[in-house]
Amino acid sequence: MRRGARAAIAAMAVCALTALSACGGSSDEGGGGGKGGETRTITGTFTGDVSGVPKNPKRIVALWRTGTELAELGVVPVATLKGEFLSDELAPEVYAKVKDVPTVGGFDGVNVEEVIKAKPDLIVGMDNGGLSIDYKELQEIAPTVIFKIAEPPDVWTNYPKLADVLGRTTDYAQRNAALDKDLAAIKTEHAAQIGGLKAVSVGVFGGKTFVDTSKSLTYRRLTAAGFGYMDAYATNPARYRVELPSEKLSDLSGADVIFYDATIAGKPSPGTDKLLDMASFKRLPAARAGNVFPLTMGTVYTFDAAGRAVADMRKAAGSLKDVGR
Template sequence: MASLSPRRRRVRLAAALLATGTLLAACSSNDGNDSSSPSTGANPAVPCASGDLSGERTVTGTYLGDVKVPAAPKRIVSGWLVGTQLIDLGVTPVGMLDDYKQNATPEELKKVQGVPDIGSITAGVNTEQVLKLNPDMVISYVRKDVADKLAIKEVNEIAAPTVAFEIQEPTDVWDDYQKVADSIGCGEFAKKRLAGLDDQLKAIGTDNKDAIAKLGSVGYVEASTEPGTYTVATSKSLVYERLTMAGLKYFDAVPNPQRFNQKISMEDLGRLSSANVLFYEADYEGKPTKRTQALLDNPAFKELPAVKAGNLFPYRTPYSYTTAAVERQAQDIAAAVKAAKPAP
């Protein structure tokens, strides 16, 4: 889908704002910034940007096809699953879908304190709120089944050029971190941040080769939103990728998985018995999330071999797709490898 020209979008924006009675609010929210991009140099709204920041850039391969965006965007709105990635890049959006709050650290939340919500993945995007924010660019992830709820096409047509990267699983969100950075001019900055993260994980396996060889298999578990079940990360998950990259042998609790996780009946807790080490869902402090604490407190769970051996360890913020989250998780894996008791 071709992007609307800036002039046509401004006409549509003005008409939409007049229809909703928010034209004055949108104008006043511009904070004195004119719409022209600086010809060269840093972009204060996107400190990580570099290179030629004049005119426009074309972002290819998006849900809407090729999308033209400002080379130096000043007012970015973040949609689904993008919020923490922008914070990770040092960018403060002018509006955010509220999903970022669930997996952000207090430090990250502080950086965007006061930034208004534009809706939620359950209730959908509030297009009127997006219009009020007068963005010059919107970034989001999207799946076809939630595209309408995220109002991807509508926002692109009446508010601002919308860059939406299509995903299927959480691994795709992490894989597309570089694409998000490229779209706002932070490609080189992101490459430097991403460089070495895989090596950091691989070094755990190299530095602890003998200890890991004695550990047997490991697994990851968390509570489920469905009563009477728990959830296991499968071989399609980021957790699996990072644990195996660190040299650990992941247990085969879910052969031939369809998705990144799988719900299993609590009556089948014995499926976790093959793991000598278990990681569990934890918050940024390493404490079990509220939902997973209930699983850890289950008497039957406490009888699992890994738990009785003291081989139960936190895995922090598994659903935060940032470089900071990878570093936290690498620390957790390294600490577990050092503390875990060998398999009997």
């Protein structure tokens, strides 16, 4: 255990053993997991059952994959990880509320001393087993609830679980059902245009081009809207995306439609604009036919982004051209 964490735990012990008002007694003081309020146990998390979780947390530290969902739920955490709140992923009015939230690390590690300074009464996050975060150490600071995920669709289905642990109500079930209905409507309304076509979705991350696979949220939504998908990326993929070296862009020649990652403002995601400008990309059949369309990123886990993605798919379905094979 780090020295700072031990100091914080010792301070909490002193508070528990004395009646000094200086120690504080409300969850607003942080560092104690809901003192002065009702608590509960959250079961089946990434680290097992977590007790002492405040029913109405006030000071929340948001770890991996929780940022956009918290922002949409109207929760402004006291600290978060780098990259959890991005202007490319949140509407301007929402981003304005969270843009100044301090960071306490990234997915590759958390600064425990900074977490202690944030005085949380709850720490939340998600993990696929690949993060370098010591949750036991964080648990000694405040109740730490980490939800299990494997791929992006799991982050989406964790939305109502996250809302619940935050003490927030959400109409997730109704809104998600409405989303599914909208996707099905595209399939029905544009069956003649999209029936039998093969689509694919691409994006650029860290300067590398990736193709979404059948383990992605993007694939799930595209196929629900009636688009077919390239078999090479739909059959037993290892992860939700696969890297595609620039010299192998010709592998996308079998796609009738190409979608590219777009920001919440409808612009190509950072780096994707360079991909679209590549001569080898422009030579692809889908590009020559004009069947290249923006699609709001499937790694933005909000209903706002989902609604924009539906609109993107509907517009694309109504604009398709014959690839002339």
